[in-house]
Each structure stands twice: as structure tokens, then as C-alpha cells.
Amino acid sequence: MTWDHDPPPGSRRGYHHGNLREALMKAALDLIAAKGPAGFTFAEAARAAGVSPAAPYRHYRDRDALMADVARRAFEAFEAKLKQAWAGGTPDAFTAFERVGRAYLDFARVEPAQYSAMFESGLSFKAFPDLHIAGERAFNVLKDACSALVAGMPEAKRPPAMMMALHIWAEAHGIASLFARGDEARRPIPMSPEDLLDAAVLIYLDGLGARPRKSGG
Amino acid sequence: MTWDHDPPPGSRRGYHHGNLREALMKAALDLIAAKGPAGFTFAEAARAAGVSPAAPYRHYRDRDALMADVARRAFEAFEAKLKQAWAGGTPDAFTAFERVGRAYLDFARVEPAQYSAMFESGLSFKAFPDLHIAGERAFNVLKDACSALVAGMPEAKRPPAMMMALHIWAEAHGIASLFARGDEARRPIPMSPEDLLDAAVLIYLDGLGARPRKSGG
DNA sequence: TGTACATCAGTGAACGCGCGTTCACTGATGTAC
């Protein structure tokens, strides 16, 4: 057995990097975290990965292609987190739904660079269909949760899950990008973003008549 | 009388530009509209304004200072539009409130570059206090509208205007930046952003118990 | 009304820098036999 294919971090590498794609994505995320979604260059990512400026061209056509790959992977991680929070709607849809909301903001906070890559990179969905698909899949977690949440309501009063999901998404994204970001552009508010979203979701569900009545009102 | 101080657009100018500050801001807005908030340089703005690359330094310390001035002016225009839509809460607070929501999205749509400058420039509020103040003033229009809207409710059930304003703002901003933007990063949805926000506000106000009952429900 | 002078708001040339991209190349790896 040999460790050549899996060098410990920081070890000397030979002529071939071994996992440059991965290293470039990590470098890109670090640079996004430090300087915003527009704040990295192909050359800089190469330097951070410890290779010559020409090396990235073996893996990506240009900077945007690298960015798109980063964003796609971010959407996949985001989808996984939301799914995990939903946990099949256990113990009940309502509880699980609130957990999804908190998971949304959590992701934006813990992984601001990934959040930026997904929503602030300015990449065209036409140019990167994979990205579009990955984004849809993450959104569908939210939409399915909405469906499950209102499934118990009488059909006539049941709101469209699509509309509901768009409302919740917009609220969560608005809060994340205005009040929960990690950089200097964050706007200070007199409460936590999590509490703010929690309250918004409660009020919204009350408005729909979709909240289980616990003690009247 | 002379027209020297107010040259018709396109006319030949002399050695002095006459209104370079204004011209630079306009150039910046055009470039933001074309290439996003990160998509312009000091040199490019100078070129667009028809002056040498050194000229802007007589008016702005650097690119960020120009950007901040653009954003500050955008906030002022935004505040004016929201105020105009609110129109003192006439004919009634509820009607006026919905008008403010539509005005919000309208601004984001008609002036995507200004919207970008306000919310996606990534400028630090610490570094540009004027910008912070201008943003607060625009926000206060929304907050005052919220106060007026819930003024008729019994005090015990009245929600805090600050929370309410943050909720509405986040929803409007989320919709604007996800679904109503002018560039390729817009996500297509099966309804108009205006209708989406309208519905969200109605449901939210119902949840608060702040909507006037017209025909039961 | 004219003149001298200070100040303002431009010019244009120059600089160093980092970026994107190409190129011929080369070391390492995988595979056919």
C-alpha cells in the first residue's frame, strides 16, 4: 500500500498534484469567503492551490466554469442539509418545517462562501444547466415540505405548494442576504436572524390557517 | 445669458467638463446595468464620461467612493419612491401599504442598477456612514407604514413595527433579488413577482390579524 | 471695466502590476503485449 494517492495535507507533492480540481474549488471558496463572489481570479486560485497559472486550464475552461462547479457543489450540500433538517417530516410536519428554516439560515451563516456562490455569483443558468438543475433540486426539498405541511388542510383552503415555497424561500433568502451575512455588508438588527425567520414563518402559516392550534388564538 | 454651464447632451465641451461628478455616476450606473455591481472600473467610468483616467481623482478618492455615492443617491431615490407610494397612507393604510410593496418591486425592476448599487455592492457601512444613514431613511418609510397599518389594532395584539418592517423588507428583497432581477441570474417562476409579493403580504397580514375583514374569512 | 493672480479641474505620459491565455515542453502514470 502507498499513500501517494492520498497525501496528508501539507506534504510535498510531486509533479502531479493528484487532486487539483478539488484543491481549486477549495481555494475558490476560501477566496470568496475573504473577498466576495467577484473577488477571485483564475490565477489566484492556481496560486492558492500551489500550481502554475496554466494548470487550471487542464480542468476548467475559465474562471466561470470553476465558479459554476463550486456553486453546483454548494447546491448539493445545501440540498443535503435541508433534507436532513426535514428528516421526512418527523416528528410532525410543523416541527420539521421550522427546522428546515433554521437549517437554511444556518447554512448561510456557517458557509457564507457557498451561499454566495449559489446566489450571488451572477452566473447565467442558461450557460450552466447543471447549476440550474442542482438549484431546482434544493428548492424541491422546500417545496415538498410545503406540500406535506398543508396536506392535512381541506382541499378548498389548501394553498399551492409552489407559491408557499417561493414565499418562504424569498423570506429566508432576504433575511440571509440582508441580516445574516458574514461580511461588512450585514445590516445590524435588534434580534437574531433565526428568530426573525421563525416569527415570519409562524405568522405566515397562521395567515394560511396552516398552523396547528395549540392553545387557541 | 450663456449655456456654457448647462451644455446640451452631446455638445462639444471645453477643457473643463462642467459636471464630471454627475457624469461619472451616470457612467457607473450604465456599467453596473451592463455588467453587474462588480463590473466597472474607475478607468472605464472615466472613459465613458469622456475624460482622461486621471480626472476622476479630482472628485473621488477611489472606485469605492464613487460606488458609495451612486448607492447613496439610489437610496435617496428609493426613499422618495416609497414615500410617494405610501402617500401619507391614503385612502387607507391597507391600500397604501400594498402600493408600497409594488413600488418596491417596481424600483428593483425599473432601476436594476440602482438596486444593485444599494444591496449588492458589498460596500462596508462602517466605511461609508452616509450610505448607512441613507439606507436607514429608506427603511424608515417602510417602518412608519407598518406602524400606521397596525395603529388601529388593540395594543395587546399589536405586533412590533420593527419586526414587521424587517419581515416585509426581507420578503420584498428576496423576491426582487431572486425573481425580479434584470439579468441572466433571474430565476423563472410561474407568476409575476408583484403578484407573489402581494399574496405574501396579504397572507402575512392575515397571520397578524392586521387585515381589514371585507367579506369574512 | 480691466488686469493680475490664485485656484480649480482638467490633460497625457508614464510606471509597475497582475491577469488571462498560449506554447512547447516534460515528468508521471497507465496499459498493451
Next chain:
DNA sequence: TGTACATCAGTGAACGCGCGTTCACTGATGTAC
């Protein structure tokens, strides 16, 4: 197991380019008298 060879994934030097910034300068404007 060994060898020849194709392919892969890097190097490093080079290029043209636009940017930010500085500098001595200069034309236009405003003002004191």
C-alpha cells in the same frame, strides 16, 4: 515481470492588455482691486 509507448497533468516563460495611480503640466474660471 519487464518494456515500449500513449496519454495525462503538470511547468515556466512569454505575450499583450487594462488597471490604478502619480506627476508635472495647463487651460479655464473666479476674485481682489
